[in-house]
Amino acid sequence: MKKHSRMHLAIITVLANLLAVNLWAAPEVLWKHDFGAAKPGPLFAGGDIADDTLAAGGKSLQLAFAKAGALPAIFSAKDIPLAGTGVIRVRVRGKDLNDVANGLRLTVTLHNQTTGRRYLADGMVYAVRANEKAYRVLPIYFEVGDTPAPYTLTILPTWQAQTGDRKPSVWIAGIELEGHGKNAPYISGLLRSRTNYAPGAQVKIAVTVVNPTQDAFEGKLQADDLVGLEGRRKVANVSASLAPGERRVYDLAWKAAGAESGHEVEFSLQNKDGKLVARDSMDVGITNDGRLLAFPAHDFEQSWRPSGGGLLYVYPASHTQSKKAVEMGVRDRDNHNGRMEFFGWSWCDLAGFIPPEDPYVAANGQWWLSLKEYKEQIAMVKDSGVHVESYILGCATDEAGYELYQKHPDWFMYGRDGEIGSYNMEAHARYSRRHEFEFAPVKDGTLWASLDPTHPGVRSHISNQCIRLGKEMGFNGARWDIWMMNVAPGQYRLDGSEIAPxxxxxxxxxxxSLKAVKDAVAKELPDFTWGYNYGAPEENKNTPLFLAEKCRGHAWILDEVAITYGAKTSPFHFWNAYSKRFIEWGDRIRQLDGIYDPWIFDRGFNAGNPNHVEVDWLHATIFRILAGGRVWIPLYKNNSALAGDLPRMAFRFSDTFSGWNLRLQPEDQKRVVVDAPPTLWWKGYVFTNKSPEGKEQAIVHLVNSPVSEEVSGNRDSKVRPPVLNVTVRCNAVGGRLPQKAWLVMAEPLTPEAEPAVQAVPLKLTKQGSAVRVTVPSVLYLKTVVFEY
Known part of the structure; x- marks a missing residue:
């Protein structure tokens, strides 16, 4: 056989091999392969079959780095019967890999041979999981259509660019594909009607059940609502009856109840004897305000998945594109984004949001928009359970601004030179010709000016404009940028008097002034929400009253200054200062009644930026979550790096990480004590809390600190080894000892386990006037919750 044609031209093609398993609902191995029968030698450039005593079959596929980019497909298999969820388990080991970045990506493509649709899933081989001395399973989770069909599997390896002169290698000993087989009925699909439901509303989830067996099935389908650390209640129970080979959809519905927080709905299929046959779950938010559950994810593992922060960003997408994005958001189990803003739609901002004509020229003359279509898009996104806000630039602009100035020059603020801001008469003249054939939109605003917020007419005008946002456009709220009813020394009225000396x-x-507008809008729209830029401590040194008013009413407070903290000129580019700044300020905003949105370096990760290091996004996400953050810029997620689904953890246990009753304790507090090396950070991360049931809690977050003291200082994305057997003690309060304790995590419970979002009960041991628990390991972040 020619060298290049070994193993069928470098693609291992086999037919699906069904292995009988005599257990109801146990995942079945539907296809597997190892290299035991392969002949050693080159397979393709950068890939060799090698003798390998550590591999179960005695041989493995070695992939050696030569340059960044894709290699030939290493596996292919046809006619695999699939539906719903499954996992591909790849046995890997590696050498000279970075800990959590710049690894080998394995892209799985599952091609439905009936419909032609393709489904993607990725796994990353990193050193944190794969060492040279032993094999470890890399699970790659996937979800395909809910109707059984034959699929074609291919796996494509791609090397990421390496740091320095590093030249890693990865060995693959074998692969197994587990999925729903033909031995038992199973749940093949879950589809919620919304991402979030208001308390008292009907939760609706369609559950698809398949009976692949040759026998009729009789049993029941049950739904349980899981919330908080241990809450569980049965919410639905219906009879399930399926003929041999039948697929049926059951529409389950129940009234949303329980704490306003992230909930997990667990579905169980049981036979007529009550034996569990199949199980699946999906998250839903129960809240009147989706902003409280805004935890979008940036999945560093899945290259094909869009970042959650922009998933439902509608403009400039077409109506069809927006509809597809909304459908994806509702269907996607990993979507935990409860908030979005509409940017760039306004006609003339505070001078007049809504145009008198349709279509109209929007956003400083940049583009034509359809008002009718825009209203439809707002309604469509709201119907999916997302809280929709309008962006407010915060100025009187363009044509409506000119008209307002002509009528009310005394409504404007002036500089010492008597100017009101900026204006462009050529752009003003061009706008008047907007209906002529030659007109082309250009970003060239005709006027930009600030209004005097102390003027009663201005307050009334802005209040009415915001009321129109809610009543006519359908927005749930608005977020201000640039200007938000604020004044500063050096601003003048038309008569030359200084507004605030x-x-x-x-x-x-x-x-x-801000309170006057908020109160006026609340009379017409009691549930209208607010948000603001300029939410950093550096920006609020001189305005404590204004900050408190901005926070009042659960306002969204955007801390954008944090984008600069990666620079070495910032005192907060040291991780200990960074964490302290975020956590303390987040607690301050919470106590003022605000929703804190801490931004990330440079507004997001850019693989092409030489100053961006992947592990920094992991550490920054941890501190953004501990600060109580609900976010616009997505949070780090990566199962391959063993960090797990941190955004889902913040969603699922929202009361633990962002609840309104959390209070940060002084760094020298004595209630909680942790016995651990100094590299395990916990001082300054202790909170008190009251559970939704009113029980007192003490919470301590355990962080395995960054290897480098500085942001961008860890070019190879190294992480510390896990800290094992950490003892945490909690003292009595008022003579009362904690009665329960849980360990909350997204990472693995123990070093050999896989990541899982979970709250695990811990055994309490009394020790004098305290109790103690033992945390098996801390790789990145674990949280201990004591309850009295």
């Missing part, structure tokens, strides 16, 4: 007066007038 001192910062104390400016603070008082700003808070008073």
């Amino acid at each position: 001192t910062w104390e007066e400016a603070d008082r007038l700003s808070a008073e």
